[in-house]
Amino acid sequence: MRFGIVVFPGSNCDMDCYHVIDQVLGHPVSYIWHQEKDLTGFDCIILPGGFSYGDYLRSGAIARFSPVMEAVAEFAAKGGLVLGICNGFQILLEAGLLPGAMMRNNCLQFRCQDVYLKVETNETPFTNIYRAGEVIRMPIAHGEGNYYAAPEALAELEENGQVVFRYCTPGGEVTTEANPNGSCNNIAGICNKERNVLGLMPHPERCAEEILGNTDGKKLFLSILSWWEGQRCEEVLGCG
Amino acid sequence: MFQARIFVTLKDGVLDPQGAAVKTALTSLGYERVADVRVGKYIVLSLGHSNREEAEKEVREMCERLLANPVIENYFFELQEVSS
Numbered sequence: 296m297r298f299g300i301v302v303f304p305g306s307n308c309d310m311d312c313y314h315v316i317d318q319v320l321g322h323p324v325s326y327i328w329h330q331e332k333d334l335t336g337f338d339c340i341i342l343p344g345g346f347s348y349g350d351y352l353r354s355g356a357i358a359r360f361s362p363v364m365e366a367v368a369e370f371a372a373k374g375g376l377v378l379g380i381c382n383g384f385q386i387l388l389e390a391g392l393l394p395g396a397m398m399r400n401n402c403l404q405f406r407c408q409d410v411y412l413k414v415e416t417n418e419t420p421f422t423n424i425y426r427a428g429e430v431i432r433m434p435i436a437h438g439e440g441n442y443y444a445a446p447e448a449l450a451e452l453e454e455n456g457q458v459v460f461r462y463c464t465p466g467g468e469v470t471t472e473a474n475p476n477g478s479c480n481n482i483a484g485i486c487n488k489e490r491n492v493l494g495l496m497p498h499p500e501r502c503a504e505e506i507l508g509n510t511d512g513k514k515l516f517l518s519i520l521s522w523w524e525g526q527r528c529e530e531v532l533g534c535g
Numbered sequence: 536m537f538q539a540r541i542f543v544t545l546k547d548g549v550l551d552p553q554g555a556a557v558k559t560a561l562t563s564l565g566y567e568r569v570a571d572v573r574v575g576k577y578i579v580l581s582l583g584h585s586n587r588e589e590a591e592k593e594v595r596e597m598c599e600r601l602l603a604n605p606v607i608e609n610y611f612f613e614l615q616e617v618s619s
Contacts (some may be wrong), residue, residue, distance in 0.1 A: 352601070352602070353604055356601065356604070357601075360601070388606075389604065394606075395606060396604050396606040396607045398549070398550070398552070398607065399552050399553055400552065401550065401552045402552075403552055403553065403556050441552070443549060443606070443607055444606070445606070477550070477552065
């Protein structure tokens with residue numbers, strides 16, 4: 296499975312993602328400069344965290360017009376997997392590949408800490424080896440992760456099971472106290488209706504190895520591999 | 536030549552944490568009659584357009600595509616003719 300990691304001016308988690316794909320998963324991976332327009336040969340595109348274009352105007356607002364984003368939209372429309380982490384999530388929102396918008400954290404502080412997340416659904420290519428309802432721990436590091444969607448859009452997300460991760464207590468309760476940034480409905484990650492585009496504020500690439508003291512994020516990457524192998528099996532053998 | 540002065544504000548109903556913090560600060564300075572604060576953005580564009588309608592159309596387009604995020608923000612602008 297071939298991964299591509301888009302590098303914008305100001306991305307700073309691109310190398311961490313590369314390391315996880317290359318060293319932890321052992322799969323081929325390349326960087327894709329934001330000026331490129333061709334994504335042929337890739338199976339999964341990652342938009343990494345960072346501060347693309349210095350977060351000027353709004354987080355992700357300018358990166359969303361990079362030449363590569365048109366190709367990412369086409370890639371997603373064809374069913375390719377797109378994973379947006381932190382700033383990558385913000386870019387996906389600005390690009391309209393996911394619904395809603397990000398606001399300044401309601402505490403007005405940059406939050407850099409571990410959070411607990413409830414895996415709301417394992418019926419996505421990104422979460423299929425987690426248990427539905429499983430509580431996991433991941434680090435966050437953002438100043439603008441306060442997810443907002445208009446009430447109708449929010450209801451639609453909930454109805455379609457597009458809320459993938461929610462901030463919760465260590466015991467799995469979804470409470471206001473467990474919400475680090477004021478996100479609507481404690482939302483930490485959502486997918487599109489087709490379920491091939493995921494955006495999340497927490498950083499799975501920062502908790503994918505024993506040496507880091509937490510491997511909860513590794514399952515997200517392993518889910519992608521497992522989904523892809525299932526797809527290949529269907530293609531090659533016609534099994535399902 | 537025109538100058539566009541664009542104001543981007545959060546939509547009503549969208550919580551403004553920044554505005555709330557500024558309001559708290561103003562209250563603590565003794566300005567207790569401040570009922571609400573909303574923080575927005577002010578953007579100035581110098582345009583090479585010679586035609587007002589064309590300038591207006593393009594500024595509107597720029598606001599919708601980039602300068603404001605229609606999910607959370609409203610915008611309005613003033614267009615003023617300036618000498619080059």
